[in-house]
Amino acid sequence: MQHFTGSIHALKSQWDRAMKPFQVHPHLSQNVFIELVAAYSNPKRFYHNLNHVKQVLTTIEEIREHRLTPQLTTLDFSIIRVAAWFHDIFYDPKSDDNEEKSANYAELALNQLKLPIAPIRRIKTLILQTKTHQASVNELDCQILLDADLAILGTAELDYYSYAYAIRQEYSWIPDQIYRPKRKQILQNFCQRERLYLTNPMFNQFEERARQNLHLEISLLSS
Structure with missing residues (x-):
């Protein structure tokens, strides 16, 4: 497994940032964060690991900072950040339904964190679209996640x-x-x-x- 080039503390800060708009209970948030870190730290993950999550999150912020269009200024980046955290929570090279499993896991975890239904549904959709890496011209949030995934x-x-x-x-x-x-x-x-x-x-x-x-x-x- 590639060594994680960063600190868990820095990742925890990014996770807390993603959770902050949803006012999640800190104890519940901590438990899910531990599960995420454990999954992405699997020794069989040579690329789809915490380094990848870190790069995706960093790229999302770099796109956000461009603010080249009015849509970027008003877009809810919290949903994109949460989707980034969960998009590869399941990764088995021998399986063809990793995205579906990851989306379902995200739905269960985010329900436990008591996120509203609408954001959970959108996060699940974003994760599922990483399977084909296709997005319509009106799905800017999905475009950002997909671009970050391919950074x-x-x-x-x-x-x-x-x-x-x-x-x-x-x-x-x-x-x-x-x-x-x-x-x-x-x-x-x-x-x-x-x-x-x-x-x-x-x-x-x-x-x-x-x-x-x-x-x-x-x-x-x-x-």
Whole structure:
């Protein structure tokens, strides 16, 4: 497992920030936070771990700070933050329903935290949409979560290859002759999209680099 490059205290502060608008009881909030940390600290998680959660949360805040459109100014970022915390709570590379399990877990946990029904439903929807990484033009909150989830694609080359290696470790049970063409097809599917990043801040800053990274990995997988 990749070592968590941060402090649990800093993560707890971000969790508390996400919970603050909903006035959750501190004891209940602490219990769910402990469950989240335990799940993301599973030693079989080489990429979908606390480092990933940290990057997603950081990217969400970077998008928020751009405030390039009136929608960003009025958008309820608390819902996006909570969805980020739960979006990979279930992660089993051998399963095809991780998003559904994560969404259902979030619903149960957030009901225990006594969040209102409407935010819980929206958070569940956002998590489910990470399965296809598709969002309509009117779903800015979903676009932000999806872009943050894919922020790793637009990082520096060494960081990208660390990510690609970590993904390979999570699928270590699959032999190369099967993994390489499957991984290549996934990356090619992303490359065929009109846009990798749906929000303008992410598109303008990282789209070109992300496509370069994807094409380089495809080349390596083809060699």
